[in-house]
Amino acid sequence: MKRSISEIIEQVILYFMIFLILREWFIPIMMLTKTGYFSLFLLFMLICLVIGLCRWPIFISWPIKLLYITWFIVSIYSDATLTTRQFLTNELKYNVEVLLAGDWILVSDPLRTSLFFILIWMLIYLIQYWVTVRLTIYYFLVLTVFFIATLDTFTKYDGTMAIIKVMIIGLIMTSMLFIKRLMQATNTQKDWTSYLRYLTPIIVIVTVVGVAATMLPKAEPQWPDPVPYLKNWSGNGGSSGNSVSTVGYGDNDETLGGPFVGDSTVVYEIKTPSRQYWRVETKDYYTSKGWVHSDSQADELFRSRQTVPFSIFPGMVEEQAIEVKALQEHKFLLQAYGTTNYRLTPEMLLKYSYLNEKVIPVEDDEVTKVALDEYSFIFRQPEYSYTQLKEVTTSTEDDGRYLQLPEQLPSRVIDLAHEIADSYESVYDKARAIEDYFKRSGFKYETTDVQVPASGEDYVDQFLFETKLGYCDNFSTSMVVLLRSVGIQSRWVKGFASGERVLTEEGIYTYEVTNNDAHSWVESYIDGIGWMPFEPTIGFSNPQNIDYDIDVSDLQEEQLPELEEQPKPELEDQQKQNESAGGAVSKFNLSKLKWVLYVLGVVLIIAVFILWKKRGKWQPKLVVQMNRSKLNDPKNFEDGYLVLLKQLERIYLKRGTDETLQQFAKRVDKQLNTAKMTELTVIYEQVIYAGNKLNYDTTEVKESWEYLINRTIS
Template structure:
């Protein structure tokens, strides 16, 4: 009886499958380490497996492999195809250098050649182990399991995509495991090794694996059940926002935005503390290239400027002409740059510092004596810029054709962008006549079209799927990256220059000292928003994300029409008697007996229907009353939209909001001031809307300045808060 291990064709198939399995190991290593000459490494693996298959003795195979390794080093590091005197001299010198480094334990002095040799030794050992498992143990399960884990870990925690690799590994692994099990079974049952018997068992195995693979590929697939585990692990590591963002759904600030999407776990690790008169958006940088999956920055563009302490900086946002304000930032995480509000004029620190600003990404990197420096505290002088509404209403669409050439990169869109994205942007802005109105229309679109802000159950686009298209037309659910990226892309489809901006929102108000508020900003406050260019005006901040209130300050310098009469309050209009109704009522009263007789007969005939109708109505009324906090906000929003914009209407809307918040469960303590209650509401929802509404209410009611309150302007903030109470 011949052992199946002696069958050359059977063993050749096994070694061929092993080669393909090793390729799946080598490929991600080559990709992630940016190592070249993949083909030469594969030749080494193939030659090693071939020698193992042919049972070449070690005293021959060993020197041959060593000779190949030496030739590889000569060819790659010197460019010589043969062992010339120059190549031999290079090998000798490099060997001496690495030997000296090893003897002195100076590991940093070892060369790339030494690391290459170590990598070849690793491949050599892997070939030997697999040869042992296949030829002697007839088992490959451990190697198969390690391969699956290896690719899965790389796919999750690195930029390497293992979507197709994992399919190849499963097919190769199942074939290997099945054939090796067949070999063990035949040996255990002393089955005579014959080609027809092997085919009888092997063909069904191959057919089943091929059929199951085809079904798996072509059947519809559900989305991921679990969110991306990287943010969850990161949130427990204490490094939620530090360093680079190397994964999807990264918590906090990170520099890699090439792949957006996915859910993330909140991280309240403090980043910095800001002492400022009122909350600000803290800008870090912007990016200009949309790739259908995320954002990148155009390389080798822009000018760099170096500023010192108290030097006037130019960020493209000129401070308002009013008195400048001061912000003090105390960093709790280490960043080699400064965060700055809009309208920044200068930075100041106790020690000498260089602030290097690049116009490409608008980021201020910090250096001291030529080395990167991570400031602990920085004082910023600024005043938020204000924009004339008159000038914004004069931003003609024709001016977009005469924009400066350097703004061209802010119109970039990938060729793969689905056409329906641009069609939607055109539909949204169809009735808008100016650049500003079109931009505001897209900004408002998300809050009025059923979109939902959420950080969980957010999908990652497939390989052939566009990030913005998926959000606009499929999920309509996401967080700031989804909203801001979508707005930038839609603006660019209308030829309006726009860029994607990253930083932090205002954070949580934790204390107030006189005119200064103290905000705690955490990784949870990492944020992205939009800057759009208005012809003749400049860059402006826009906030499309639902629930966030950052926006540019507008100077409402338009003249109002005093001849436009204010609508009378419907509730204050006198009721007019209708003579026809009075006559009908008198007629009904005079004919009372006949009416009562008819009613009694109707009730007698339909009493059970009436009883069950009343019971059902009572149950429905009870249910509606129980869940009134869910449907009442929609009713209130519709009601107040249909009313006028008088100060009295605003006061009633504000009091209705207080009742709704109390119904929602956020109760105002006895004796608590409206300002304190508003600060608590804002900290609960993470906004500044309640404080703005409260300030306007107190100015109207207690300050006697009702005419300064613009209800139409405040209504959006009021609606946002009302809608939040429906959750």
């Protein structure tokens, strides 16, 4: 039966809304997976919806979709030197070999893309079934909201607006389908005036409420972030009890790792003549989980303007002043590289620790710590000679505690350190090589998806070889351990990054430093030069001041050779064992199996074709088995009757737009030479109007219903 113009318009509107909702599925998928060609995927989705709207048969719709997928794969992935046939043949051979060998993770990108297209195909088919047959969008709507909310919670994707759009569109679709079901149930002919009279208020109310809900002010989240609790519950968070921390400076670094949330609260306003890292303290003892001090504090008191004996040697330049305004209470003083003394009020004393170089202001009783609102200090910016840095090959003149490593440190960490640094001579070049290693070896800066190592796992080993995801603590700790592994004395430094420059006046820069700027980095000791800062964290730049005191003609951009990607030793050993054992993990010889695969493929195609051709015989039987129970209860009788109408429609017995149910039932009975359709229709109408109070002989009804469905077997 041909559809009326009104039905076609209604389905076009519904399918357009489906397209808009599906688009909200694809946006986060493409964004999070960094998949390109978004418009081409949307075009395929649109093609599937148009084909479904036109109701083209399989022998037309399937070739169109398969041709589009093939065109996409060939145009995006094919090598210009190969023909289309060669490319597809090579892909087929490779992927079959990989799948038969069980190495599913090694399947090619074209196959992954093809499977993604097939997934889109299946999803659209399912949605079309819900909309056109079941006349409901409820399950798809709930699934969409859950999908977007999950991505919003566990990833960086912000799904706020997506959920609002999906809910508005979904509620409008739900209303349209409900009105359609209601008209079918009451046998009401569609009148566009009445239809729009019911639908328009719903659309207006849903849209107005959605827009108002978007614009109105909202309270902050009342529940804590569920991500860390789920990770801990599942065991992926390492030690139990770990939760998301708030970024900021803290004293306890015994257990590093785990996610944190940002905090843009300004803690310092600093006026400085040059960009600086704001040093607070150092730590020397790595426990495999974090950092502690190796010994008790050795403190000394200093008064204002007295020289504080920092281990960072001041430069030979003119003294400059830095003014600090503290907006949060911190009972320590910041340092710049080359700090010499502080300018405080006369009653203030400075307690300086030789162990960690932390400076704490105290009262005259020498015990009470004080948090100062404002203070200033003098510094002379250190300058490092490039020529001297390139000549020094030792790091031995300082305290040996800066070479400490845990006894249980995995050997592969030490092996990696030597692999990176052994081809260099000077301490500086070795340190630069290790510093640069993180920037070009697949590491990523991450603050949320960061794990805490398990009880028997080393913090550095986990970061270097397992996750490669982390923030400054991961990068800086790993660099210190790698440096110590090749005999370079190093220590872990805590403080704040430079902050954001907000004002410039007469050569003085004002920086705002927030809790987000809390940071850690590395200092290494070079004989004859002293301690020098290094910055391994991706996205950060340490303000080193190097004097390139060589001829310009000899100076070339400092480059480090590319590190060759070496296979992991344990993987090499495993491969050798497999080969010596006769190939326990063997690869299939595709040439020997190709005829078997061809035969299996032909058999599968023939089987699918036979099932499709014989669907008129097995499909009604399957429908009977799945829906017989619906006739036991008047509540579900309507569903069973609609299933019968669908099966009759398959053999071209479809109710006309101007035909009552009784007229349609008599036409069916006449066509099938029976009276059972009229009997069932009478019961159906009584169920609709009498509700659950109607009693009928379920056995007789089932027999009539099953008889009519079986008659549809061609």
